[in-house]
Amino acid sequence: MPETPDDAADPADDADHADDGASPPVDDPAGPDDAAPAPVRRARRRRRWPTVLGVVAVLLVLWLGFVAFRLVTAAADAQRGVDALQRVSDLSTGDLGSFVDSVGTPDDPEAQEVQAELATAADAFRSASDAADSPLVAPLKVVPVLGRQIRSVSALSGSAASSTEASLTAFRSLSDVAAMDTSTPEARLAAGDRTQVVLTELADAIADPDLGPKKGLIGPLAEAYDRFAEESDRLNGTVDRALTGVTGVNQFIKGPSNYLVLAANNAEMRAGSGMYLQAGELHVDAGRFAMTELQPTAQMVLDAPGTTVDPDVQALWSWLQPDREWRNINATPRFGESARMAADMWAASGHAPVDGVIAMDVVGLQRMLELVGPVEITEADGTVTSISADNVLTSLLLQQYLGSGSVDERRDRLSTVGQAVFAALNERGYEPGQLLQAVQSAGRGRHLLIWSSDPVEQAGWEALDASGALPGNGLLLSILNRGGNKLDQFLQVAADMRWTTEGDHRRVSVAVTATNAAPENLPRYVGGPYPGLDVEPGQYVGVLALTVPKSATAPATEGADLFLSGEDGPTSRLLATRIDLRRGQSTTITFQFDLPDATDEVVVLPSARVPPVVWTADGDSWKDRKPRSVDLDGT
Numbered sequence: 027m028p029e030t031p032d033d034a035a036d037p038a039d040d041a042d043h044a045d046d047g048a049s050p051p052v053d054d055p056a057g058p059d060d061a062a063p064a065p066v067r068r069a070r071r072r073r074r075w076p077t078v079l080g081v082v083a084v085l086l087v088l089w090l091g092f093v094a095f096r097l098v099t100a101a102a103d104a105q106r107g108v109d110a111l112q113r114v115s116d117l118s119t120g121d122l123g124s125f126v127d128s129v130g131t132p133d134d135p136e137a138q139e140v141q142a143e144l145a146t147a148a149d150a151f152r153s154a155s156d157a158a159d160s161p162l163v164a165p166l167k168v169v170p171v172l173g174r175q176i177r178s179v180s181a182l183s184g185s186a187a188s189s190t191e192a193s194l195t196a197f198r199s200l201s202d203v204a205a206m207d208t209s210t211p212e213a214r215l216a217a218g219d220r221t222q223v224v225l226t227e228l229a230d231a232i233a234d235p236d237l238g239p240k241k242g243l244i245g246p247l248a249e250a251y252d253r254f255a256e257e258s259d260r261l262n263g264t265v266d267r268a269l270t271g272v273t274g275v276n277q278f279i280k281g282p283s284n285y286l287v288l289a290a291n292n293a294e295m296r297a298g299s300g301m302y303l304q305a306g307e308l309h310v311d312a313g314r315f316a317m318t319e320l321q322p323t324a325q326m327v328l329d330a331p332g333t334t335v336d337p338d339v340q341a342l343w344s345w346l347q348p349d350r351e352w353r354n355i356n357a358t359p360r361f362g363e364s365a366r367m368a369a370d371m372w373a374a375s376g377h378a379p380v381d382g383v384i385a386m387d388v389v390g391l392q393r394m395l396e397l398v399g400p401v402e403i404t405e406a407d408g409t410v411t412s413i414s415a416d417n418v419l420t421s422l423l424l425q426q427y428l429g430s431g432s433v434d435e436r437r438d439r440l441s442t443v444g445q446a447v448f449a450a451l452n453e454r455g456y457e458p459g460q461l462l463q464a465v466q467s468a469g470r471g472r473h474l475l476i477w478s479s480d481p482v483e484q485a486g487w488e489a490l491d492a493s494g495a496l497p498g499n500g501l502l503l504s505i506l507n508r509g510g511n512k513l514d515q516f517l518q519v520a521a522d523m524r525w526t527t528e529g530d531h532r533r534v535s536v537a538v539t540a541t542n543a544a545p546e547n548l549p550r551y552v553g554g555p556y557p558g559l560d561v562e563p564g565q566y567v568g569v570l571a572l573t574v575p576k577s578a579t580a581p582a583t584e585g586a587d588l589f590l591s592g593e594d595g596p597t598s599r600l601l602a603t604r605i606d607l608r609r610g611q612s613t614t615i616t617f618q619f620d621l622p623d624a625t626d627e628v629v630v631l632p633s634a635r636v637p638p639v640v641w642t643a644d645g646d647s648w649k650d651r652k653p654r655s656v657d658l659d660g661t
Contacts (some may be wrong), residue, residue: 137201144194151187158183174242181238182254189261192231199224200459209455211313218276221458225269232262267489271462274486278478281311283381285478286372289320289440290387292636293423293512293552297504297571298359298472298494299634300387302352304440305372308384308448315448320441323352332374333367338594359502359573359631360595361385361494365477382478385494386444387634388422390473394447397464398454401446403439413443423515423636466490470652472634491653498597502573502631503538503639503650505605509567510556515636516544517566517607523630523643525658530623531579532658537616542566542607564609571602575628578619585615626659 158180203221208214235258243251285308290300304320331349339348339358346354348367355371356364365383373379386394392415395401400414413421422440468474469492476487477494487493496502503521507514518541525534544553544564555561570586573594581591581601590602601617621628631653633639638649643656 134201134204137197137204141194141197141201144190144197148187148190148194151183151190154183155180155187174239175244178238178240178243178251181236182250185235185237185258186254189232189235189258192228193261196224196228204457204459206457207455208457211452214456214458215276215280215313218272218279218458222269222272222276225265225272229262229265229269232258232265268462270489271466271486272458274478274483274489275458275462275465277480278483278486279310279313281309283310283480283483284308284378285310285382285384285476286368286380287317287320287444288368288383288385289444290385290390290634291423291512292387292389292634293515294507294510295504295514295568295633295635296354296356296506297573298502298631299356299361299385299475301507302355302368302385305352305368306441306444307377307380313452315451317445317448320444326352326375328371328374333370335367336363336595338592339363342590342592342594342600356385357506358594358600359494359504360496360598361475362477363595365475369479381480382476382483385475386468387473388419389471389634389636390468391422391443391447392418393464393468393473394451397456397460398447398450401443401450403442403446405439413446418443419636423512462490465492468492469494471632496573496595496598496631497629499575499625499628500573500598500631501536501575501628501656503536503633504571504573505540505633505635506569506571507566508569509554509561509565510559511554511566512552513542513544513554513564513566516542517635518543518637519633519635520640521642523641523656525621527623531620532623532625533618533620534578534628534658535616535618536572537614538570538572539612539614540566540570540605540607541612542609544609546609562608566605566607568605569602570605570615571600572617573598573600573631574617574619575599575621575625577622577625580618580620582618583615584618585613621658626657628656628658630654630656 158176200221203217203224206213206217206220208217237251237255237258240251287306287308288302289304289306290296291303292300294301294303296302303323305323305326306318306320309316309318328350333349335344335349336358343354343357346357348354348357349371352368352371355367358364365385368383369380395413395415395418400412402410402412404410411421422443465474465476469476469487469490472494474492475494476492478484478487484493488495501523503519505514505517505519520539522537522539523534524537525532542564544566546564548564550563553564555563555565559567561567569590571590576593576597576599578599581588581599583601583603586603586605588601588603590600592600594600601619603615605613605615607613630641630643630650632650635650638651641648641650641654644660646656648654
């Protein structure tokens, strides 16, 4: 057996030392922890903590930096989306106030630009949503205060992305509809149905968006939340109105339905519309229109009342016999009430009951000519005349009265133009969006007013602002011609509104200046006098009426006596004076009334006059071609 060196370790000695309880020798200070004494292990761990903490700190800083970068990126993407949508809004200038108005065929440059901006916005909002939903950002969503902000950014950007993507899809689909061949009634019905489907899908896609938490948001984010909620409500409202309008119009043009047509003359005015001088019927079936010859309402006066009269109309206007005299049906600007009376009186005249009533003046006819293009009519002497949107106003308001034809021939001319326009609707292509715009544009100016006994169609006319309804804060100036002439086209009217706050109410004044600018040597049918009236040629006699909110109190006038005052329906009150102007004369009459201080806005409604009334209020000036909101609060 070989000898063991002196410095060699003997396993037996190790065992003995272990039995004595002594620590084994430390031969390798760098050895594993489980081989080192406890104090050494603790010392080593203390030395490692700074390194570990340093590494953790670096990772934390990197993580927070990445989170900050992602959130900054999200904010930049969100702003990029907002900017793109603002450019879409700038491009969309139609009356419907939405991208639906800017729809064109796929190769239309403006439509392409809108689609590109919507695509940019959708991509930007989706990028913002992805950044806020990043797995590395997600842990912060549970952190108090900060987490609420991140969850809000995530929800808002996600909802914005979904709404914009749905809008882009709908826009592309509507653009395809615009490219359809709509030269036949059947094709137009198909286009209308497709439009209704697209809007239904869009309305479902953008309904009830998830906006995330609202409370506890920091200032800029709280403002973004409020703005997005407001814009979301606006978009939902716009799409819902468009869908309601399309649904009603689709049902109307599918028919079968019969509407009473009242031709209003802007040269001889009533309240918020021209006098109804002719009446006929419009038959609609499977997208085709057929209008009968119009009859002069002067020859349709009833021997006995043909309808029940609203109590307010009875109290204010019974002296005009609106239940017998067609030309006085619209002494009230409430078209729904006038239309109901007209439908009753049409049936009382021996005609079959109608499903609705359409009142259209010369400007409304002009809007339809813009849709279908010029039409040709054959005059009484056999000549052919082209009537277009450019010449229809002068042709029907004045030029037709300058010829040598009889009154009946002139009335036949208006009837012939109307029949030609509706015939063109059958023969020429137009897409549903264009028809909606034409109806809404004319309706907002009260040049085309429509009422239906069918709730679906009536909802459509209301959605398109063609129902003639008066809002609770509406203000409407009318001048009712009582001279039996056609001088309204020469009556220049201006209105200046002012107000002061006095305690718990506002004192409002509306100063109306009217100037009779009628030229000399007008035909008697235009300048008068009407047989039996004691007036001079060119003299304007009428009623100056101001419809105000029903909450108005303490009415007064300056410049003329207040001879009519009272409620006119559920939302309005009427104030009226007489007006009498010889050729070249001018007068100013001021209406005054109180409104509760809580009424911080009024809507000045169009009068349908030609020329329009020129309004001024709080430094602004405008012509009353469509409703105009006026802020009384000044904030």
